Amino acid sequence: MRIDAQHSRRSFIRAVSVGTLAVGFDLTSRAWAAQAPQHAGPDFRHAPHLDGRLLVAPADLAPYEDDFGHLVHRTPQAALLPGSVRDIAAMIAFCGPLGIPVAPRGQGHQTFGQAQVEGGLIVDLGPLDTISVDPAAQTATVGAGAVWSAVLTASLAHGLTPPVFTDYIELSVGGTLSAGGVGGASHRHGAQVDNVVELEVVTGTGQVRTCSATRDADLFHAALSGLGQVGVITRAVIRLVAAPTSVRSYSLVYPTVAALTAAQRKAVGDGRFDWLEGTILPAAGGGWMYILEGSAFYDTTPPNDSALIGDLGYVGPPQIQDSAYFDFVDDLAPTVAALKASGEWYDPHPWFNGFLPDAATDTLAEATIAATTPADLGASGLILLYPVPTARFTAPLLSVPKGELAFLFAVLRTAAPDDALPAPELLQANRDLYLSVQAKGGTQYPVGAIPMTPADWRTQYGARWQQFRAAKQCFDPHGILAPGQGIFRRA
Numbered sequence: 170m171r172i173d174a175q176h177s178r179r180s181f182i183r184a185v186s187v188g189t190l191a192v193g194f195d196l197t198s199r200a201w202a203a204q205a206p207q208h209a210g211p212d213f214r215h216a217p218h219l220d221g222r223l224l225v226a227p228a229d230l231a232p233y234e235d236d237f238g239h240l241v242h243r244t245p246q247a248a249l250l251p252g253s254v255r256d257i258a259a260m261i262a263f264c265g266p267l268g269i270p271v272a273p274r275g276q277g278h279q280t281f282g283q284a285q286v287e288g289g290l291i292v293d294l295g296p297l298d299t300i301s302v303d304p305a306a307q308t309a310t311v312g313a314g315a316v317w318s319a320v321l322t323a324s325l326a327h328g329l330t331p332p333v334f335t336d337y338i339e340l341s342v343g344g345t346l347s348a349g350g351v352g353g354a355s356h357r358h359g360a361q362v363d364n365v366v367e368l369e370v371v372t373g374t375g376q377v378r379t380c381s382a383t384r385d386a387d388l389f390h391a392a393l394s395g396l397g398q399v400g401v402i403t404r405a406v407i408r409l410v411a412a413p414t415s416v417r418s419y420s421l422v423y424p425t426v427a428a429l430t431a432a433q434r435k436a437v438g439d440g441r442f443d444w445l446e447g448t449i450l451p452a453a454g455g456g457w458m459y460i461l462e463g464s465a466f467y468d469t470t471p472p473n474d475s476a477l478i479g480d481l482g483y484v485g486p487p488q489i490q491d492s493a494y495f496d497f498v499d500d501l502a503p504t505v506a507a508l509k510a511s512g513e514w515y516d517p518h519p520w521f522n523g524f525l526p527d528a529a530t531d532t533l534a535e536a537t538i539a540a541t542t543p544a545d546l547g548a549s550g551l552i553l554l555y556p557v558p559t560a561r562f563t564a565p566l567l568s569v570p571k572g573e574l575a576f577l578f579a580v581l582r583t584a585a586p587d588d589a590l591p592a593p594e595l596l597q598a599n600r601d602l603y604l605s606v607q608a609k610g611g612t613q614y615p616v617g618a619i620p621m622t623p624a625d626w627r628t629q630y631g632a633r634w635q636q637f638r639a640a641k642q643c644f645d646p647h648g649i650l651a652p653g654q655g656i657f658r659r660a
């Protein structure tokens with residue numbers, strides 16, 4: 170079967186999503202309810218003097234009432250454009266004793282209100298976007314508001330690159346380090362959070378602290394994949410590796426989920442690819458296409474095709490493409506531009522993102538696909554399915570299933586903007602799928618739109634729940650940070 174350009178991995182939006190809260194979604198009646206403001210009208214007139222700016226005009230705050238999901242809308246009272254880390258510390262110290270909720274915000278690309286706050290303060294990390302590369306140490310010191318495309322550009326000037334990228338690279342460093350940051354190189358290098366040397370964090374009491382695996386380790390481990398619960402990440406030191414010049418990418422089609430995952434298990438087992446993912450797409454004539462996407466990096470000599478893919482048992486001719494490394498990492502850019510031009514980028518995105526245990530992957534994925542129509546996914550929707558050895562994930566709060574191998578599974582739907590019904594129905598579908606995944610020992614990757622109960626969150630973190638709760642109480646004693654995640658409720 171030939172995969173045309175329109176159906177190749179790189180022409181579709183894919184993303185990962187991490188779960189979220191039940192606020193506003195009544196799980197019993199399966200209906201949306203208006204969310205009561207968490208804080209009625211804090212008075213920012215007595216806010217501290219700032220190096221940056223505090224926005225309070227409704228027109229200035231409007232962008233912060235939305236996110237990539239376009240499902241949840243909350244009105245903040247103010248937004249901080251920090252001129253310094255000191256500004257963030259001062260505003261958090263001001264908000265804490267008054268109980269004013271504070272939402273750190275990068276690019277606002279989580280999909281269920283996670284980076285929003287009702288009646289509180291948004292901390293827009295955008296202005297903190299400096300990047301400095303140390304070629305000798307092979308690290309980049311990066312402001313949390315910088316986007317990964319800028320980190321890549323700065324690193325490549327020294328022949329270096331971060332080892333792991335998400336599929337879309339216009340996300341903020343602070344935003345993906347708060348989630349995890351999973352991509353096609355994760356089978357080799359773990360998530361982005363596994364490649365952080367040091368963080369600077371402003372805690373929920375306004376303290377500025379530098380932490381690492383050996384210094385203030387409790388804070389370090391609670392901030393990485395910590396969904397903004399213990400502090401605002403303001404700076405990160407990121408590990409870099411040598412960047413290749415070029416990439417050869419293979420798209421291989423399989424007839425079933427089981428055939429796809431069998432080939433992926435083989436490839437991940439022997440580590441033949443530098444980058445490995447998989448996509449499931451509606452096929453032109455009906456049914457589905459199951460596509461393994463593997464890539465090999467090279468500088469001068471391209472890889473031997475038959476050695477790389479000859480034993481992978483695909484059907485039809487493989488699609489093979491060579492790209493410059495930057496273009497490979499940034500290959501969603503043309504699709505995003507097209508979706509913005511068509512307006513689909515701005516439609517609701519009730520995304521499901523999870524990790525499946527290896528043993529249950531085929532049955533869960535098959536059942537989900539059997540219950541899904543192309544219309545459910547929307548015109549630009551797709552499903553991602555790819556394996557990651559769990560030993561690569563070392564950050565305690567990036568929850569993955571037990572067992573040696575897990576599969577990232579993402580059902581990336583776009584809902585019609587002009588129909589009131591689909592989004593709630595699709596959110597319920599996300600919840601039903603989450604419960605099936607949870608019953609098999611799977612977890613959600615909390616960037617998407619899955620209504621969660623308090624019991625779900627405890628299950629999500631399992632043995633790590635008490636540790637996470639203790640860190641929240643220690644570093645955010647007023648319980649003001651990132652309430653949009655809905656993990657910890659204030660009394």
Ligand SMILES: Cc1cc2nc3c(=O)[nH]c(=O)nc-3n(C[C@H](O)[C@H](O)[C@H](O)COP(=O)(O)OP(=O)(O)OC[C@H]3O[C@@H](n4cnc5c(N)ncnc54)[C@H](O)[C@@H]3O)c2cc1C
Pocket residue numbers: 182183184185186187237272273274275276277278279280283284285294313314334335336337340341342343344345347348349350351352396397398400401402403616651653654
């Ligand atoms: C098109 C698209 C593709 C994607 N592809 C992938 C992918 O391949 N792999 C993957 O892992 N993810 C992917 N994602 C998900 C993405 O990684 C997360 O949604 C990420 O958190 C978004 O970053 P952001 O800057 O928009 O964060 P925001 O949405 O602004 O914030 C996310 C959460 O983190 C908190 N936060 C933000 N900045 C900070 C900070 N500096 N300190 C503390 N807390 C903070 C916020 O309060 C919020 O709770 C994709 C998302 C999209 C929209």
